[in-house]
Amino acid sequence: MNAKEVIFETRDLHYAYLGKFPALCGVDMRIRQGEKIAIIGANGSGKSSLLKILDGLIFPDRGDIFAFGTRLHEDVFCDEDFSQAFRSRVGFVFQDPDVQLFCPTVREDIAFGPLQLGVAPDEIKRRIGELVRDFGIEELLDRSPYQLSVGEKRKVAIASTLAVAPRVLILDEPTAGLDPATMRHIVDIITKAHEEGKTVVTATHDMHIVQEIADTIYCFGHDKKIARYGPAQEILEDRQFLEAHNLVHTHRHRHPDSVHTHPHDHAEHHH
């Protein structure tokens, strides 16, 4: 594992939203090629800000972020070659699919990324065909994103990111607010992307999917630093730690024949 190329490295990252609301307060992490990473943490713990920094959309106030060995800062994206190479290698799925799906039709949205990056039209059509088949969204191609359900929007958003054929896939809460079947489909898509050799970084607080989408977990603390990182299994078994960081909760609930108390990974996960 150690021999694998380091994709992202952050050193003492600090970032404040609007320059005054701290979002990250000293984050250190290292992500290698082919890893499956989950970034977990309660709401407002800084996950989204970190992902945007990894995607070179915002830049830290203090500290360093390196991607593919190059330090990311605003000036480096003025270099068209670097910018194009970086955008071809890193795909980012936004938390709100309405933000990401800005074209009038699903087809145009999926084609947008590869078109901007100069991919040949025939290759774009091939990718669109393959993605819509894999995602089961053939009938949505000529529809406008406003006509889609949340689950469909989420699938199209992931398809539009994968259309770029990135080496790294970054997803910001891809399963938030989805029904169980769609959530399952999204998890399968993420797993398949990893099996195809992509590095996958997912921010989530759906704890019941973490084991499938991650080998390594970085957990944000309330102080907006990484409180702990390590193998997914090890962290997921530490219920006390997860409860202290608002990631699982314990409450009593009723079954037809009994009432019992045990921890829950998320609101819908009652058994």
Place this chain on the structure above:
Amino acid sequence: MAGVKGSAFIERSMLSVLLFLKESIFAEEYALKKGFLQAIDPRIKLASFLLLLCAAIATTDVIFLAGMYGLCLCLAVSSGIELLAFLKRTCLFVPLFSVCIVFPALFGTFSPGEPVLAFGVFVITRQGLMSVTLLLGRIIVSVSLAALLNMTTRHTVLLRVLRIVKIPQIFVLTLGMCYRYIFLFVEIIENTYLAIKSRIGSPIHYRRGQRIVGVSIANLCQRSFELNQQVYSAMLSRGYRGEPRQLDEYRVRPVDWVWACCAACVCALAVYVTILRR
């Protein structure tokens, strides 16, 4: 009581505007049907309709205009558009308003010439009658052509083919995004209105209603600004560098060329008839 009525006025106005937006912008009932105009390549369709519009403007022959209107009706029927709906859309309001505007031109005071009918001092002249008929004919035919193009082409497609008239890519992309996000904002406005209604629960004084609408508009502006920044980030993330590129996947078939030739012939005929009349 007057205040409450005022409040209902604000509510009705807002809901009507939202309904109008939804119906007029997002209804694509006819564009999704299988019909003659729907099957034509949108670029050829736009170009041919521009030619037909030129023909309608160029001609000075009322009979020729009547023929063009007949063509419009045939196109409507062959494209699966209900004739009544088409007539309502093209012959009711716009020509009615036009009649009001051109009405004075009927009379000898504005159009001197051969008297046809007299109402005391007001004399309708043949020249006045002809110029009003010609103008109304042009308006009806132009409105019908615009309605046909609009009803048989999806708005998103129509935006994309604007590029053939050399409208810059960035403008087309921005228009497309406006179209895309209008619906999102319509939903936000509707939900905001319902949220306010659910918390207030009773009719409110119109002054308070106005204040609430004002606050909602400010809130919407702020949201649109935030959305604007996020959408720009999403574009950057997918490789956008200031010069958008769009997929061009239309294919022109022989039937499209045949249609384009027909439109060109109509345009040429209009010019020929006009020259002949001189």
